[in-house]
Amino acid sequence: MNKFLRRNFAGYAFLSPWLIGFFLLAIGPILASLYLSFTKYNVVRPPQWIGLDNYLFMFQMDQRFWKALQVTFSFVIISVPLKLIFALGVAMALDKGIRAIGWYRALFYLPSILGGSIAVAILWRQLFNYDGVINSVLRLFGGDGPYWLSDPRYSLWTLIVLAIWQFGSPMLIFLAGLRAIPQELYEAAEIDAAGPVRKFFAITVPLLAPVIFFNLVLQMIEAFKSFSGAFIISGGSGAPLDSLLFFTVYLYNEAFSFLRMGYASALAWVLLLIIAAFTAIAFWTSKYWVHYENERG
Amino acid sequence: MSTFNRRQFLQSSAGLAGSVAVLSAFGGPAFAQDKAIRHFWWGNPERDRRTFAVIDIFNQKHPGIKVSGETLGFADYFTKLTTQIAGGNMPDVIQQGYGVLFEYIANGAVVPLDDYVGKSLDISKIDQSAIDAGTVDGKFYALSIGANSHMAVLNTRLFAQAGIVPGESFDPYGYTYDELKEFSAAIKEATGVPGTDDNTAEYQNFSDFVVQKGANLYNEDGSYGATQEIVEEYWSTWAAIREAGGTPPGPESAGLAGVAELSQQGVVTGKSAMTYLWSNQLVGIQGLMQDKLGVAMYPNTPAMIPGSVVQPSQFVCLTRDSVDPEAATTYMSAFVNDLDMTKILGLERGIPSQSDVRAALQADLSEVEALSVEYFDKIQGKTAALTAPPPSGSNEVEQTFERLAVAVLLGERTIPEVASDFLNQARAILARA
Numbered sequence: 001m002n003k004f005l006r007r008n009f010a011g012y013a014f015l016s017p018w019l020i021g022f023f024l025l026a027i028g029p030i031l032a033s034l035y036l037s038f039t040k041y042n043v044v045r046p047p048q049w050i051g052l053d054n055y056l057f058m059f060q061m062d063q064r065f066w067k068a069l070q071v072t073f074s075f076v077i078i079s080v081p082l083k084l085i086f087a088l089g090v091a092m093a094l095d096k097g098i099r100a101i102g103w104y105r106a107l108f109y110l111p112s113i114l115g116g117s118i119a120v121a122i123l124w125r126q127l128f129n130y131d132g133v134i135n136s137v138l139r140l141f142g143g144d145g146p147y148w149l150s151d152p153r154y155s156l157w158t159l160i161v162l163a164i165w166q167f168g169s170p171m172l173i174f175l176a177g178l179r180a181i182p183q184e185l186y187e188a189a190e191i192d193a194a195g196p197v198r199k200f201f202a203i204t205v206p207l208l209a210p211v212i213f214f215n216l217v218l219q220m221i222e223a224f225k226s227f228s229g230a231f232i233i234s235g236g237s238g239a240p241l242d243s244l245l246f247f248t249v250y251l252y253n254e255a256f257s258f259l260r261m262g263y264a265s266a267l268a269w270v271l272l273l274i275i276a277a278f279t280a281i282a283f284w285t286s287k288y289w290v291h292y293e294n295e296r297g
Numbered sequence: 298m299s300t301f302n303r304r305q306f307l308q309s310s311a312g313l314a315g316s317v318a319v320l321s322a323f324g325g326p327a328f329a330q331d332k333a334i335r336h337f338w339w340g341n342p343e344r345d346r347r348t349f350a351v352i353d354i355f356n357q358k359h360p361g362i363k364v365s366g367e368t369l370g371f372a373d374y375f376t377k378l379t380t381q382i383a384g385g386n387m388p389d390v391i392q393q394g395y396g397v398l399f400e401y402i403a404n405g406a407v408v409p410l411d412d413y414v415g416k417s418l419d420i421s422k423i424d425q426s427a428i429d430a431g432t433v434d435g436k437f438y439a440l441s442i443g444a445n446s447h448m449a450v451l452n453t454r455l456f457a458q459a460g461i462v463p464g465e466s467f468d469p470y471g472y473t474y475d476e477l478k479e480f481s482a483a484i485k486e487a488t489g490v491p492g493t494d495d496n497t498a499e500y501q502n503f504s505d506f507v508v509q510k511g512a513n514l515y516n517e518d519g520s521y522g523a524t525q526e527i528v529e530e531y532w533s534t535w536a537a538i539r540e541a542g543g544t545p546p547g548p549e550s551a552g553l554a555g556v557a558e559l560s561q562q563g564v565v566t567g568k569s570a571m572t573y574l575w576s577n578q579l580v581g582i583q584g585l586m587q588d589k590l591g592v593a594m595y596p597n598t599p600a601m602i603p604g605s606v607v608q609p610s611q612f613v614c615l616t617r618d619s620v621d622p623e624a625a626t627t628y629m630s631a632f633v634n635d636l637d638m639t640k641i642l643g644l645e646r647g648i649p650s651q652s653d654v655r656a657a658l659q660a661d662l663s664e665v666e667a668l669s670v671e672y673f674d675k676i677q678g679k680t681a682a683l684t685a686p687p688p689s690g691s692n693e694v695e696q697t698f699e700r701l702a703v704a705v706l707l708g709e710r711t712i713p714e715v716a717s718d719f720l721n722q723a724r725a726i727l728a729r730a
Contacts, residue, residue: 043383044404061725130549150552151707236372237696240551240703256376258693261383 037266042259054266068250076223079163087167091174112168121232152243170215177211209290332624335388337367339374341581351638389619399686407614409436413626427650443647445610448576449593455570459487469593477596481543493571494563495544497535498554498702500695509604519688528716547706555699577610577647603681610647690730
């Protein structure tokens, strides 16, 4: 045993449950899925090497793959900015020094804890059912609500609303970011007769940029991976007319309904690369709009 | 020993059977005295209640064996089974349907029973037709629990309210889609509840219709048997019933495409007066309802060519992961032969394939069970011959049908367009499978 290992042995020993877990339960399966993505594997029979066939089929033949991408991109592009705007709005409202703010924070955070759960997805389905609460309220005002869930024009919007409703965690991060902005800046701006809009765009946004960026990346990744809501509300299939065919739902279907584990693994790797690419793009653009206090400019 | 002994641990941790195999390999004598057998089925509350009761009886009668039950809804059952196959910890005894079974046999997940027949497994009283249905390439794999056929169930209260009397207003064992259109619209008129579910996205009805048109769902060579004309006619037929007001609105039916849960069916939710099922589901669905149910065959075309088949509803099968096949087959044997156990199971999984069991049940049938038996008598001679089991990929073809039919229900695309799209996709799926 060399000196380094001897000195740190106790440390690694204490870490070992996590290290073993990390290698066995994370790295191992990830590498296995990379291998499986080049095979035809139906779980029961051993995997059979087919080279790039899964990827070629995906890009050349598979219409549902493209549909799944379209649905997922629509969801990410619409839900993430709306959610961030909403979270920022609530955070700014809560930043005014209201009494019992702790309660409000907890209250507004609650949907984020519940939101990803199966129970809420089922609740959502009840709310947006044709005979559900939303339409009952609309009927009170003389309107006749549509079939939110079985009409492909509306179904994705119910999930976008569900995503926005889970604004709690970006809101808390925004709130912390807002607290960190020195009050003197606003006071100075007020002396120079800046209105609230001017203050928002000249002080709040630039100083909050690192936090916005952080929230953007996190929420984007989460939106790409979003699964349970679409799975439950579409009955597991992406219905109606594949309008809720999130990439993850499609992946699940290929893996567990049709037993194409090899193909599903290939899909998973494509999703990973897409998320990585989008994150990289976000980081690249951040050079132009995110500035840190300790930067030398 | 502490309050939580090994035996209890075994019972409660069904999901850990893989580790049971490992532990027993280390050879604790504590395991030798009790053979743990897991039985997994898909079901409904009624079936679950009966099956757990049956397991209790078996465990009392067979002190050396400890059976534990696991159950899920149909939608999740095969997903769970898949993960268990991957993990090498399938339960010893699993329930299979006539369709998927053959994929499991081909893949080796379900193993032959021949070595146990005449020893731990008694099939001497089982109908030959049921044994044949579970036999592939001369090997016997699957023990039929009961016979099954397509069945429409109808809410007698709503029918009576509209003055529609099965047997007088129409013949429940031979009526046409046109008659269905008329009386379902009349029921809607009289009660406000549409007379029938909309089966546009219902593959089971479609498969029935294909045979009624003189075709096979799958040809001998495994290719798809339905033609463009048949698919178009099927959807047009239901479109006519929908337009006459006999079904719930298209978008509402679209929301139910592919939903198999009994609790979601039109007769249960009160959204329609008639729902289309398998005959063995009658007991389960009546259990969810106040109103009394009546029965009918699926509607037919004027040519009255039989479209429904009688086939084994379900099988119990032995899996390749079974640690103790002898104990498992002992349990399987009792499940179909033991009169105390089969009495509780009743007809809930279909008409039993064992002659003694049938005779014993005849004595005290419940009302709804008697209706099942009567239905089976009445459909004799009106059913189609059992065709070859569906090829692999058929499950995906079915889901594709349900998915695309939604476009018809919503009026998004024309029927001929969707029909040709469906047939193209079905061919592609079968070619890829």
